[in-house]
Amino acid sequence: xxxxxxxxLNRKLAxxxxxxxxxAQAHFERIEAHxxxxxxxxHLDKEGALASANEAQKRLDAGEATALTxxxxxxxxxxxxxxxxxxxxxxxxxxxxxxxxxxxxxxLKSAGATxxxxxxxxxxxxxTSTENSAYQLTRNPWDTDRSPGGSSGGSAAAxxxxxxxxxxxxxxxxxxxxxxxxxxxxxxxxTYGRCSRYGLIxxxxxxxxxxxxxxxxxxxxxxxxxxxxxxxxxxxxMKTEPISTRDxxxxxLKGLKxxxxxxxxSEAINPGVxxxxxxxIEALAKEGVEFKKITLPSIELGVTTYYxxxxxxxxxxxxxxxxxxxxxxxxxxxxxxVVSKTRGQGFGHEVKGRIMIGTYALSAGYYDAYYTKAQQVxxxxxxxxxxxxxxxxxxxxxxxxxxxxKLGELSNDPMALKLLDYCTIPANLGGMPSxxxxxxxxxxxxxxxxxxxxxxxxxxxxxIAYSVERALPNATGRxxxx
Amino acid sequence: MQSYxxxxxxxxxxxxxxxxxxxxxxxxxxxxxxNTRTCPICLGLPGTLPxxxxxxxxxxxxxxxxxxxxxxxxxxxxxxNYFYPDLPKGYQVSQYGDxxxxxxxxxxxxxxxxxxxxxxxxxRVHLEEDTGKLMHLPTGESGxxxxxxxxxxxxxxxxxxxxxxxAEEAKDYLVQLRQILLYLGVCDGKMEEGxxxxxxxxxxxxxxxxxxxxxxxxxxxxxxxxxxxxVGYETSRQAAVLEKGEKVLQETRGWNEQKEESYLMRIKETxxxxxxxxxxxxxxxxxxxxxxxxxxxxxxxxxxSKSQRYEKDYGLDRKESWEFLVDPEWSRFYEEAVKLGGDPxxxxxxMVSEFAKHLNETGIPxxxxxxxxxxxxxxxxxxxxxxxxxxxxxxxxxxxxxxxxMPAQIVKESGAVQISDESQLTSIIExxxxxxxxxxxxxxxxxxxxxxxxxxxxxxxxKGQANPEMVQDLLQKALEQA
Ligand SMILES: [Zn+2]
Numbered sequence: 001x002x003x004x005x006x007x008x009l010n011r012k013l014a015x016x017x018x019x020x021x022x023x024a025q026a027h028f029e030r031i032e033a034h035x036x037x038x039x040x041x042x043h044l045d046k047e048g049a050l051a052s053a054n055e056a057q058k059r060l061d062a063g064e065a066t067a068l069t070x071x072x073x074x075x076x077x078x079x080x081x082x083x084x085x086x087x088x089x090x091x092x093x094x095x096x097x098x099x100x101x102x103x104x105x106x107x108l109k110s111a112g113a114t115x116x117x118x119x120x121x122x123x124x125x126x127x128t129s130t131e132n133s134a135y136q137l138t139r140n141p142w143d144t145d146r147s148p149g150g151s152s153g154g155s156a157a158a159x160x161x162x163x164x165x166x167x168x169x170x171x172x173x174x175x176x177x178x179x180x181x182x183x184x185x186x187x188x189x190x191t192y193g194r195c196s197r198y199g200l201i202x203x204x205x206x207x208x209x210x211x212x213x214x215x216x217x218x219x220x221x222x223x224x225x226x227x228x229x230x231x232x233x234x235x236x237x238m239k240t241e242p243i244s245t246r247d248x249x250x251x252x253l254k255g256l257k258x259x260x261x262x263x264x265x266s267e268a269i270n271p272g273v274x275x276x277x278x279x280x281i282e283a284l285a286k287e288g289v290e291f292k293k294i295t296l297p298s299i300e301l302g303v304t305t306y307y308x309x310x311x312x313x314x315x316x317x318x319x320x321x322x323x324x325x326x327x328x329x330x331x332x333x334x335x336x337x338v339v340s341k342t343r344g345q346g347f348g349h350e351v352k353g354r355i356m357i358g359t360y361a362l363s364a365g366y367y368d369a370y371y372t373k374a375q376q377v378x379x380x381x382x383x384x385x386x387x388x389x390x391x392x393x394x395x396x397x398x399x400x401x402x403x404x405x406k407l408g409e410l411s412n413d414p415m416a417l418k419l420l421d422y423c424t425i426p427a428n429l430g431g432m433p434s435x436x437x438x439x440x441x442x443x444x445x446x447x448x449x450x451x452x453x454x455x456x457x458x459x460x461x462x463x464i465a466y467s468v469e470r471a472l473p474n475a476t477g478r479x480x481x482x
Numbered sequence: 483m484q485s486y487x488x489x490x491x492x493x494x495x496x497x498x499x500x501x502x503x504x505x506x507x508x509x510x511x512x513x514x515x516x517n518t519r520t521c522p523i524c525l526g527l528p529g530t531l532p533x534x535x536x537x538x539x540x541x542x543x544x545x546x547x548x549x550x551x552x553x554x555x556x557x558x559x560x561x562x563n564y565f566y567p568d569l570p571k572g573y574q575v576s577q578y579g580d581x582x583x584x585x586x587x588x589x590x591x592x593x594x595x596x597x598x599x600x601x602x603x604x605x606r607v608h609l610e611e612d613t614g615k616l617m618h619l620p621t622g623e624s625g626x627x628x629x630x631x632x633x634x635x636x637x638x639x640x641x642x643x644x645x646x647x648x649a650e651e652a653k654d655y656l657v658q659l660r661q662i663l664l665y666l667g668v669c670d671g672k673m674e675e676g677x678x679x680x681x682x683x684x685x686x687x688x689x690x691x692x693x694x695x696x697x698x699x700x701x702x703x704x705x706x707x708x709x710x711x712x713v714g715y716e717t718s719r720q721a722a723v724l725e726k727g728e729k730v731l732q733e734t735r736g737w738n739e740q741k742e743e744s745y746l747m748r749i750k751e752t753x754x755x756x757x758x759x760x761x762x763x764x765x766x767x768x769x770x771x772x773x774x775x776x777x778x779x780x781x782x783x784x785x786x787s788k789s790q791r792y793e794k795d796y797g798l799d800r801k802e803s804w805e806f807l808v809d810p811e812w813s814r815f816y817e818e819a820v821k822l823g824g825d826p827x828x829x830x831x832x833m834v835s836e837f838a839k840h841l842n843e844t845g846i847p848x849x850x851x852x853x854x855x856x857x858x859x860x861x862x863x864x865x866x867x868x869x870x871x872x873x874x875x876x877x878x879x880x881x882x883x884x885x886x887x888m889p890a891q892i893v894k895e896s897g898a899v900q901i902s903d904e905s906q907l908t909s910i911i912e913x914x915x916x917x918x919x920x921x922x923x924x925x926x927x928x929x930x931x932x933x934x935x936x937x938x939x940x941x942x943x944x945k946g947q948a949n950p951e952m953v954q955d956l957l958q959k960a961l962e963q964a
Binding site for chain 2: 086088093096099197204205312316336
């Protein structure tokens with residue numbers, strides 16, 4: 001049963017072939033059998049999930065179900081859940097239990113989804129390997145010696161391992177798409193502002209966006225539809241309708257214009273990955289896609305720009321963790337001493353490093369050279385992408401420059417880790433919708449294909465991704481778990 | 483002692499009279515048990531986001547217009563980053579920059595003793611949020627009350643270099659500013675509750691010197707008197723320091739109201755680096771001309787022009803017109819009365835005597851009293867026409883307050899009309915003279931002050947209704963004929 005997609009589960013639940021409780025229990029059984037090895041979860045809420053499954057069954061019986069009623073889902077542990085620990089995989093939030101639900105969580109609950117638990121991440125979503133969690137490692141279901149990617153590695157690995165058909169992650173520089181790519185599943189980052197950030201513990205506020213993990217585009221689209229839409233609690237939320245799935249299956253690849261930016265196929269991309277992506281391009285060309293080679297020089301400045309803006313915002317966003325109001329406190333003499341000790345002990349190495357970089361970039365005398373300059377590059381990049389979208393509808397690229405890497409392999413090479421975001425960062429800087437789906441394998445490991453569209457073209461992007469998925473029938477598979 | 487010129491910059495914080503806080507829907511009411519007027523947003527819990535209060539923005543724009551400022555048609559919020567226990571997010575949302583605050587480059591006019599006005603430049607009017615309050619508990623521990631955290635706060639900063647040059651001007655500036663805020667209805671102006679706070683910065687320099695001296699900042703000024711005394715004290719203190727050949731240090735000083743002296747709070751060794759940057763959670767505020775012009779047209783008449791009008795049209799002097807201006811309600815009452823066709827001076831006299839006394843004693847605001855402008859006007863007319871004496875006027879007033887009847891009706895119903903009929907008065911006078919022949923004899927013998935006794939007897943005989951002026955004349959005639 002755990003192999004079923006959300007859409008299939010929904011049909012079986014509706015036709016009473018299975019009950020919501022059976023669905024939840026089947027997934028918990030699989031989690032109990034395999035998660036000790038994978039380490040996806042920071043917190044499992046079996047009691048809450050089974051209670052919610054019972055409620056879901058009542059709705060199913062009453063004929064008041066939605067597409068997600070009784071469908072299991074896992075949440076990255078940086079989304080606030082009322083009464084359930086929310087740690088951001090940080091010691092500084094150990095034991096913190098939010099008194100409110102994130103808007104996405106409230107939406108999932110009102111849709112009747114069964115929330116199984118909270119998944120591991122790089123502390124405060126800062127990382128690309130999920131190795132920066134203060135609590136545990138998460139392993140890639142395709143090869144348990146390898147990383148699932150990050151920072152939403154726990155949700156990606158869980159969906160890949162069939163612990164749930166759906167998961168939520170957050171994407172600041174690629175944190176949904178990159179782990180989706182490394183775990184061989186679908187990861188979608190909507191247009192900035194289409195999904196409320198209320199209750200998502202902020203990393204880089206102008207970049208953060210919540211989005212779905214699923215094992216196919218249809219499921220990802222169904223989940224996107226359930227979590228998006230205007231939210232009066234988020235001032236950056238767009239006054240737009242939820243992402244519609246109405247025309248998801250009505251697209252065609254014939255005559256579709258897709259741009260290939262040469263910077264996304266540079267030497268930075270591992271040759272094996274490039275080869276798989278190029279084969280997919282050939283297959284799509286046969287379906288009538290018209291590919292156009294373009295150049296977007298600002299892409300090469302993306303990583304540098306991102307590593308100024310995101311830490312600058314983070315240095316301020318994380319200032320509230322001072323041990324005064326919530327979370328553990330390391331005692332000291334006087335306010336500043338308490339704050340220094342708490343932050344010194346409570347934050348991990350990577351988080352402290354980024355806070356320092358961000359603080360530096362915002363400091364008097366450096367602000368113009370770093371923060372202002374980075375914003376100028378960001379504006380330039382948006383202009384370049386806007387122009388590109390004048391005559392191509394979609395930009396296609398590899399999602400990650402590499403396949404899943406060995407745990408520990410890159411931990412002493414911070415620059416290599418940061419370059420893993422090379423292809424994903426532009427969509428965050430430009431607020432564009434972007435989706436990763438599996439397009440084949442290199443050395444037996446999944447390779448993700450990234451499709452990016454102009455802001456607010458989420459529906460069209462998913463429609464094209466659905467067609468692409470149909471055009472690459474043998475591109476996916478199941479990880480080698482029993 | 484050499485001659486020193488003070489320069490005084492004024493920084494005023496006004497809590498806005500909105501119903502709810504700046505970025506959440508909590509009440510802004512003063513007082514309340516600690517931390518009862520809070521929610522996850524104003525406590526800065528992880529994941530919460532701000533949504534700006536439009537009413538607060540509008541209040542600041544109206545104030546900026548009333549202070550003759552240029553309005554920033556596009557204005558953003560910044561984060562001011564620093565650690566303090568009363569600051570829930572580790573930053574304060576504020577506004578930074580020369581031309582970014584909602585209003586900038588304005589001025590305020592304050593009346594001068596020679597009957598003219600002095601113009602004081604306004605550098606900026608901006609919107610920010612208040613912080614919580616540290617409290618020292620009886621147990622010796624510290625607590626924090628976040629009821630004020632997130633209350634919308636308007637900051638009004640005078641121009642630099644400062645136009646204000648002495649303590650009286652500093653006080654007058656604040657009086658005038660507070661008046662304007664009250665007229666606009668944007669702040670309740672309660673200095674003792676801290677809803678209006680003034681922190682002047684003060685420096686002195688030798689007469690003739692161009693460069694401004696080192697400035698100190700003065701805090702804890704809870705009344706106009708404190709502002710005047712504090713600024714005066716601080717200028718003298720600094721002059722004395724310089725006179726001794728010592729240097730004024732850049733300090734923050736507090737005002738001790740009991741001792742009437744300032745004391746050192748802290749020395750500012752370096753400027754704090756607040757690392758201001760645009761708040762990514764808040765989108766820019768953009769206004770159009772029509773909106774701004776609409777607000778400009780809706781501004782009420784401001785105190786200074788109103789006082790000039792009272793002087794010109796109603797013949798009041800400056801002091802008399804300010805008696806009305808301090809209370810918008812009071813001046814509205816006055817103007818309504820004048821509009822009903824009364825004599826402005828008599829109405830003023832009537833209002834400031836019995837009526838003011840009555841309102842003071844009962845604590846009832848003018849608009850809730852049974853006495854309306856029409857009552858006052860009718861009362862002054864009855865007196866002017868000689869229908870009642872001022873002594874009778876007092877009785878009529880008491881009756882009017884009691885049941886709200888109109889003065890003419892009261893007089894009619896009590897039969898208490900003034901006796902101005904000559905033959906009627908003459909017969910009363912003759913009767914009194916007949917019963918007091920000894921007094922008449924004394925008068926004839928040169929004791930003219932006995933006339934007062936006789937007037938008293940006549941008034942008594944007439945139950946106080948005799949027209950006093952006629953009594954004087956007729957008695958004189960009668961005594962001369964006797
Ligand atoms: Zn609140």
